[in-house]
Amino acid sequence: MELRERPAAKSLEEAAALIGIAPASIVKTLVVKRADDTYLFALIPGDRAISWPKLRAVVGVNKLQLPDPQRALEATGYERGTIVPIGSTTDWPVFADEAIVGERIAMGAGAHGYSLFVDADELIASYRATVADISQPLTGD
Template sequence: MQPREAVSIEDAAILRGITPDMMVKTMVLRDMGNLYALACCPGDRQIDPKKVRAVLQSRRMTCVDSQDIELLTGYKVGTVTPLLLKTPMPILFDPSLKATSTITISSGERIAGIELALDDLTRQCSPLWSDIIR
């Protein structure tokens, strides 16, 4: 557990004594037909919605409004994890996550993260692996 709530990925990494590339950043996206997807990459990278759109063969993909995140995922903004999502949706992992065998995901709370093997996380959420970063 951290001594206080984290306010960013960089802050969480400092509090946990790790580097941002060991953390999983998540972004909830929606296309024009209301298809939702959770895109995941290392914490020091940026998701490219155009690449997610291409993988899912969707029309324009945009970030979901922050007020809808908890309704869709069951998690508050900044605490979304690829596990136990309230709304089923495709989960995409960028291959750059494979750079480290142990990663940290959100626990669903800003006060703590969960460290686990990437292979264990992959078994739990069955992501689609594709290049989705800028």
């Protein structure tokens, strides 16, 4: 694991350029709310979007949503754009997109202006993450 400081970025693509990696190598950690007000983390490659139907099927629920920024902060202890399972205030289940398996990835580091580089397989093993196809290509770009 390596923590690297970087200038503030206005987008995932800008962050990738600043640290010299492809957008796909930045993994977005999305905190997702279930209907029962519990949460989970979804790890999605930066060049893809979450697939709600696929994630609902893997989780086994009919409804999932992204919470508003304040609820995300309360659920994890992190602001949006800095969320990472590591050090979260609650140990929510982790669901990782299969595309990150075997990769060295960069992700949020709990504070703006930092990137955390980790071996995805070690992260998956450490959190006993469920690995599945939970993403789709970005649309509207």
